[in-house]
Amino acid sequence: MTATRFSRTISRTLLGGGALCMAFALPSAAQVQTSKTATHGEPTHSVQIERGEVVYVSGNDVMIRGEDGELRNFNNVPDSATVNVDGRQLNVHQIKPGMKIEKQTITTTTPRVVTTVQTVTGKVWHVSPPSYVILRLEDGTNQEFNIPKGQKFMIDGKETDAFGLRKGMKVDAQKVVEEPELVVTQEVTRTGKLPPAPPPPKQDMAILIVSAPVAQPETEMAAAKLPKTASDLPLIGLLGALLFAVSLTAMLIRTTVARLSNTKD
Numbered sequence: 001m002t003a004t005r006f007s008r009t010i011s012r013t014l015l016g017g018g019a020l021c022m023a024f025a026l027p028s029a030a031q032v033q034t035s036k037t038a039t040h041g042e043p044t045h046s047v048q049i050e051r052g053e054v055v056y057v058s059g060n061d062v063m064i065r066g067e068d069g070e071l072r073n074f075n076n077v078p079d080s081a082t083v084n085v086d087g088r089q090l091n092v093h094q095i096k097p098g099m100k101i102e103k104q105t106i107t108t109t110t111p112r113v114v115t116t117v118q119t120v121t122g123k124v125w126h127v128s129p130p131s132y133v134i135l136r137l138e139d140g141t142n143q144e145f146n147i148p149k150g151q152k153f154m155i156d157g158k159e160t161d162a163f164g165l166r167k168g169m170k171v172d173a174q175k176v177v178e179e180p181e182l183v184v185t186q187e188v189t190r191t192g193k194l195p196p197a198p199p200p201p202k203q204d205m206a207i208l209i210v211s212a213p214v215a216q217p218e219t220e221m222a223a224a225k226l227p228k229t230a231s232d233l234p235l236i237g238l239l240g241a242l243l244f245a246v247s248l249t250a251m252l253i254r255t256t257v258a259r260l261s262n263t264k265d
Helices: 218-224 233-264
Strands: 003-011 033-040 044-058 061-066 071-074 083-085 088-090 100-128 132-137 142-146 153-155 158-160 170-193
Touching: 100 142, 132 170, 153 170
Parallel strands: 083 170
Antiparallel strands: 003 170, 033 100, 044 061, 044 100, 061 071, 083 088, 100 132, 100 170, 132 142, 153 158
């Protein structure tokens, strides 16, 4: 199985106060300490299956006909995108037209909330309520901070606003940012099936027709197979007797005709 996994994060930023005592608009400074935590929700899954047939391959460009008959071009297909065919991983240079490809995409969406807490500690050097306050930080430097509208401060365990700040007071200020995010992870699996092998070429074959012998009647076969038991001598004798009879008849006819002629004279 060939699987490709990638993820993306979709986030929305919400600025809020009160999660950790107070919110404070802090510029970027070396004295600001930052911590992050993430809370994950229940993930959801969806599966999408696409099927098609490879129509054309040239280099890293592939054309596939989908089940709906639509042709789709995929240009610059990376060599890392492989198709599992009978246990072999084939890249874009090894697939052939006519191959059936199935692409399965499993999408996992996980909600989470990333909480970023920025903390700064210092003493009030100067305050101009309700706009800004200047704090002397732990490294001895002064830094100005804008005060959000409605901001509350905790001073010695008591809550006060910007008008309650006095020079020399120690202030712990925090900025809390909550970012709801959707972490989307996709796992892509591609399997393929080779086209059927072409049929072998037809070969001309000589047909030999053998006819079975026709059975003949037993009488004809018996007549054809009778042995010759008589000779030609009786036939010759018969012919000689017949010629002798013919000659004798001719002589009698001539004698009779001669006698009749003499009688008339």
